[in-house]
Amino acid sequence: MALTLPIPADQPPDAARTAAGHVAAxxxxxxxAVQAAASLALAALLWPLIPAARAAAAxxxxLGQRLPLRxxxxxxxxxxxxxxxxxxxxxxxxxxxxxxxxADPVTLGVEEEFVLLDPASGAVxxxxxxLVRMLGGEPGVRQELMxxxxxxxxxxxxSLDEAGRELLGLRRLAAAAAAQLGCRLVACGVAPYHAPGLxxxxxxxxxxxxxxxxxxxxxxxxxxxxxxxxxxxxxxxxVQVLARLRPWLAPxxxxxxxxxxxxxxxxxxxxxxxxxxxxxxxxxxxxxxxxAAAYDAAVRRLIARGVALDERNVYFWARLSPRYPTVExxxxxxxxxxxxxxxxxxxxxxxxxxxxxxxxxxxxxAVPPARQVTAAxxxxxxxxxxxxxxxxxxxxxxxxxxxxxxxxxHVYPALRDLGDAETVTGLLRRLEDRGTGADRQRALFxxxxxxxxxxxxxxxxxxxxxxxxxxxxxARVPAAAGAQ
Numbered sequence: 001m002a003l004t005l006p007i008p009a010d011q012p013p014d015a016a017r018t019a020a021g022h023v024a025a026x027x028x029x030x031x032x033a034v035q036a037a038a039s040l041a042l043a044a045l046l047w048p049l050i051p052a053a054r055a056a057a058a059x060x061x062x063l064g065q066r067l068p069l070r071x072x073x074x075x076x077x078x079x080x081x082x083x084x085x086x087x088x089x090x091x092x093x094x095x096x097x098x099x100x101x102x103a104d105p106v107t108l109g110v111e112e113e114f115v116l117l118d119p120a121s122g123a124v125x126x127x128x129x130x131l132v133r134m135l136g137g138e139p140g141v142r143q144e145l146m147x148x149x150x151x152x153x154x155x156x157x158x159s160l161d162e163a164g165r166e167l168l169g170l171r172r173l174a175a176a177a178a179a180q181l182g183c184r185l186v187a188c189g190v191a192p193y194h195a196p197g198l199x200x201x202x203x204x205x206x207x208x209x210x211x212x213x214x215x216x217x218x219x220x221x222x223x224x225x226x227x228x229x230x231x232x233x234x235x236x237x238x239v240q241v242l243a244r245l246r247p248w249l250a251p252x253x254x255x256x257x258x259x260x261x262x263x264x265x266x267x268x269x270x271x272x273x274x275x276x277x278x279x280x281x282x283x284x285x286x287x288x289x290x291x292a293a294a295y296d297a298a299v300r301r302l303i304a305r306g307v308a309l310d311e312r313n314v315y316f317w318a319r320l321s322p323r324y325p326t327v328e329x330x331x332x333x334x335x336x337x338x339x340x341x342x343x344x345x346x347x348x349x350x351x352x353x354x355x356x357x358x359x360x361x362x363x364x365x366a367v368p369p370a371r372q373v374t375a376a377x378x379x380x381x382x383x384x385x386x387x388x389x390x391x392x393x394x395x396x397x398x399x400x401x402x403x404x405x406x407x408x409x410h411v412y413p414a415l416r417d418l419g420d421a422e423t424v425t426g427l428l429r430r431l432e433d434r435g436t437g438a439d440r441q442r443a444l445f446x447x448x449x450x451x452x453x454x455x456x457x458x459x460x461x462x463x464x465x466x467x468x469x470x471x472x473x474x475a476r477v478p479a480a481a482g483a484q
Contacts, residue, residue: 105158106356106418107231108349109326110167112334112341113144113151113224114174114462115191116183122193122264122451124148124222125183126200134177140170141177145207146200146222148191150174156231160346160420164466167345168338171463184459188441189224189259189273189333192458210309217280223273224334226256226341228348229326235292237356238320238327242295243288243365244355245318247392249331250376251407252351255428256332256344257384258437261445270384270438273333274377281307283315285373288365295320317377327352331377336437336458337465343427346420350411353418366393384436404428 116125126147135141142151152170157163175185197219201211211218232238257270269275277283282302289295302308308315311322321328329348335341358365372390379389388399391406398406408428415421434440440461444454 106349106353107156107158108163108345109156109229109324110154110163110341110345111151111225111227111229112167112171112187113149113226114171114185114187114334115222115224116148116150116178116181117186117191117193117455117459119182119184119455119459120452122455124191124193124195124200125181126196127178127181127183129202131174131177131181134180135173138173140166141174143202143204144222145202145210145218146195147202148195148200149222149224150178150185160342160349160418160423163345164338164342167341168463168466171338175459175463184455185462186455186458187224187258187334187336187437187462188261188458189257189271189437190262190276191222192261192441192445193264195222206309210313213306213309214280220276220279223259223276225273225277225330226332226334226344228329228332228345229321229324230329230349230352231325232327232352232356235295235320235325237359239289239292239295240359240365241327241352241355242286242316242318242320243367244358245327245329245351246285246288246373247366247368247376248351248407248410249285249317249329249373250380250389251392251403252329252344252347253331253333253377254380254383254385254387254389254403255347255407255431255436256335256340257381258333258336258340258441260438260442266442266445269382270386270436271333271381274331274381277315280315282313284317285370285377286316286318287370288367292320333437336440337461338463339427339430339465340437342466343424343431346415346424346427347407347411350414350418350420350424353414354411357414368392368395384438385431404432 116127116131117123118125124146128143128147128150131150132138132141132143140153140155142153143149144151152167152174154163154166154170157166171185171187178185198211198215200222201207201218232241253271253274257274259271259273260266260269262272267275287298289298299308299311299314302314303310314322315330317331318327318329320326329351332344332348335344376389376392379387385400385404388397389403390396391398391403393406393410408425411424412421415424435443441458444457447454449457
């Protein structure tokens, strides 16, 4: 099923082609991955019908394909990203590494997107640009695609507690400004009630051009994600990390699902945002490119054929950041509370650190086919962490608890080395006890509460869930970790 993009009458003839045509012409991009992403709903409906034995055998066989990778140097880098106060801002050139210096910590930064809702009706409020102006150019709060959204951006962080303090502080800053404008800042992957479509596009040149070229997709935009940036030493090494992240994107999405309600009703998906975002032709898992040159060539082809406006519009679920010297993991919904956001950041950093450690040892990378990675993402988006799935390493079908244990086993050495083991295991236990953002949203919407009470509860949850330095819990040591 191909997605046809709008072609306005004034668009140049050489651009007058459909997205289906673009996708069919892609060289260097796996067509099946793009098609699967464009028809995600169908993939998820078919997923339960695949016989377990065949699915396990297919995944196990696919994971036998290996990508030889060179050992990596041991040093990490610190990255410069916009942060509160502007102290760590730096100009960068797309496609280039800038403003980096050698350092021991594995640095990270977090971008979060939020919706602005009317406290009485739950309808979106088009106050994003005014909110940003009210904050007087604060670089940690930005405008987004839709006027009912805002984005927050932490500075460069070397610890999970530091990241948690920054993202919670930015949430509180934006929420206070929203309250002055008569609305509420809410962390939902999609607006839970009606959104106005293209009429809500933020009037900035780039967003207007996106709306002109890709109107139907943009009209359903305004989804809210949590993007985690992790510093890597070079773009070549970043591409190697992307190859190793592919099997772990679905488990990461599963623990961060937070968008079940859309249009005032249950969508049937734990992450409806994932479904909507997948309608972009470039919303697909990254490929196992051999180096940065191959990655750049694939991105250039997407742009040349009109599938993407520019490098920033290439929406791989994990990619090389177009602006910073980082791997940017984009698969997670924005998390309902700050604790869940810290969990997403901690797991993501540990996944990247694990990928770098494997590459240093020269361990071959598993390269499952894109269609299987996409199917796993569809299952995670549909069911969250409650559904069964395929073990990312063995390909065997396992239950939800085994999947979570496998994820923790995989990243535990990195969590331990980074000093994050207690925080992350405590937050995972909290997730198991309280449920995901999707679970909690559904509980609110079926509780019989009035709409104002539901919006108030969501707004309060957005500002809760993390106390840096007090989120510690007794770490569960995975079986695999004891052998390290």
